[in-house]
Amino acid sequence: MLGLSFSGRAQVLTDPVAQQTILKTLDDIYNLEFANAEVQIRQLQTQFPQHPIGPILRATELELQYLPLHENKAATAQFIQSVEQGLSLAKKMLDKDADDPEAVFFALTAHSYLASLYNNKSESLKAVGESKKAYNYLREGMVLIGKNPDFYFTTGLYNYYIERYPMDHSIVKPFMLFFEDGDMALGLKQMDIAAKKGIFMRPAANYYLAHILLKHEMSPGRAVVYAKYLADKYPRNPLFGMINAEALLLAGRYAEARPYVQRLKQMPNKLVPMAVNTFTGMLAEYADKDDKEAAEAYELALRQPFNDPYTKEYHAFAYAGLARIAARANDRNRARMNYKKALAVGQYKALIREAKAYK
Structure with missing residues (x-):
């Protein structure tokens, strides 16, 4: 047992052998x-x-x-236990050295994991509490950026969202005075560095960048680039499979998207079937020009529940698809109704723009 009995900073992420084990x-x-x-x-x-x-790692x-x-x-209880155990160990490291880059990083990660969990569970007060704690470590991380990629x-995520969020939610603008200003272009560049050079956060950096470019940047x-890297490197991962199929479809690369949609069909995760039906509808509509088959797929998707954090937007895609099909059939009322439903659930800038443009 090597342990960490030696004095000084216990840097595991920069130890070449440990780093390879962590990456694997x-x-x-x-x-x-x-x-x-x-x-x-x-x-x-x-x-x-x-x-x-x-x-x-166990929480991840x-x-x-x-x-x-x-x-x-049961899994949520285990997850919270693992995160709190990691947080406790990170705090012990910070007691010895308040500027320990790894201790700051893991304390930040622990609070972020809990904030995300509580947000997904719609426990807003707990999510805000964890986010506040994460913010303190996040600011320390800004100073330590050269010590840990x-x-x-x-x-980068902070620099992007601290500017983007108030643009999309004007109600929060008065509260932004309490936070340091960001820079969206710089944020995207910083996340790109993490997507290429990060250790613990490399997959997350690629995933968030793909999501931001789809949802907010209409790119x-x-x-x-980021989504396909993830889907090819991790072919069994449903989240990466879904975001890659989505990106290829929205980019108009239908022939490339088709085999990825087929691969998703083989995945057992319960998030996947509704997404697959939406993507099948998009392929039928855009690539095959078959409105009848597309409408059937979209309607099937809408009969399946969405999962708020992961697949809600695919319901909006399906409503928008039905709206376009209705518009081509000169059924303006049905088109308007479906666009209205798309706007009720959708958050992607391009989709909102399309729905609002229809008169």
């Missing part, structure tokens, strides 16, 4: 190969018992293993 573990987690990941997590916990890396594993985690009570992700062609 994360690759296994994100490709849903949990038996392999479990062996490596145990190895890291044995080797570094006083470091948060083991518990935080639980989130992917039981996706969507917030719908599984993963801080490029957290800093599906740019999103494909």
Whole structure:
């Protein structure tokens, strides 16, 4: 047992051997190969018992293993326990050295994981509480950005959203005085660095960049770069499979999208079937010019429930598809009705623009 009995900073992420084990573990987690990941997590916990890396990796594993985690009570309890264990170890490291980059990073990650979980569970007060705690570590991470490439992700995400969020939610503008200003263009550049050089956050940086480019920037062609990297590297991951199919379809690359949609059909995760029906509708509508088949697929998608954090937008896509089909059939009332329904659930800028433009 090596442990971490030596004095000074306990930097696991910069240790070349440990770093390779961590990257391999994360690759296994994100490709849903949990038996392999479990062996490596145990190895890291044995080797570094006083470091948060083991518990935080286990929390990451639980989130992917039981996706969507917030719908599984037992797994959620295990997840919270792992995150709190990681947070406790990070705080012990901070007691010894308040500027320890890894301790700051894992404390930030722990609070962010909890904030995300509570947000997905619609427990707003708890989510806000965790976000406030995360913000303190996030600001420290901005100063330590040169010490850990993963801080490029957290800093970039902050720089982007602190400017973007008030644009989309004007009600919060008065409260933004309490936060440091951001810079959206810089935020995208910083996340791109994390997408290429990050250790712990590389998959997340690619995923968030793809999502931002699709939802806010109306740049599906740019999103494909990040989404396709994830779908090809982690072919068993349903979230990465869905965002890649979506990006290719929105970019008009239908022939490339088709095999990825086929691959999604084989995935057992419960988030997938509704997404597959929406994507099948988009292929029928755009690539095959078959409005009848497209309408059937869209209607099938709308008979299936969406999962708010992950697949809500695909209902909006389906309503917009039905609206376009109705408009081509000169049924203006039906088109308007479906666009109205799309606006009620949709958040993508391009979709909102399309729906509002229809008179």
